[in-house]
Amino acid sequence: MTAPFPAAHSGFWATTGMIAAIILTSTIGEVLTAAAMKSIGDLDEIRAHSGMKGAIRAVVTCPLFFAGVSFLALGFFSLLFALNHLELSLVAPASASLTLVTNAIAAKIFLHENVDHRRWTAAVLVCVGVYFLAH
């Protein structure tokens, strides 16, 4: 079944802008969310100690979590907007693979994660793999 409104061909800069908006908002959102979850602690342990309500309370009372979710929501609406104009086979792999690299850089700078050779190699392999998968 074909879609009644097939994706239109957008220009290079419009396409780049739509994908860049997804990458930027998603990266900020994911770094903020990861920082929030690290500050909260292991959710499995919190749930074992205070139950599911305790785990949910720990998450929803963290301001950093809401900042992260706000940026992830912006990223989500950027994705919806891009999907309305571009094909999934372009938007999903391009945003997913590039976000992987920007997240690795941001995690090293802002979260001080130990992004060793193993993780850089994995990021590049996955990035190239997603590119191949999309073509």
Added chain:
Amino acid sequence: MAHHTLTLRQYGILGLVALCAPLGDTCLSRGMTSLPHISLAHPGSLVAAVFTPWIALGIALLIGFFASYLTALSWADLTFVLPATAFGNVIVALFARFWLHEAISVQRWIGIGLITIGVGFVANGPSLTERPTPESAEKAARVEEAVEEGQAR
């Protein structure tokens, strides 16, 4: 960096992270391509789109993804969890090949291989960056002092 190994349950949560995201994205794509083109002049149309069946199903799957993703981030690094989300592309391609009997080109098999090797690289490594605790920092300082004293003698 200490070697943090994962339990079977934690691998299950990473599996949900990998599975729910691409399935949710596929539902969103199906829903959004069946809608008329939305312009920036009418952003309200994007909110209205949320209540259509395919978009709603996509959002339900993405909520499942987000719950598993948050749980995973509470015990693993962001750079450890992220390749799991990319592994979802491999799962979708394998579904397409063995369930829908779609043809997969050599290029796509190479892509599947690269992602699998990349995820394997990360999964074999430590899941969490070791942070120095006040106790471990104190112990390290005591050891350093003892070494300096020994060298002075």
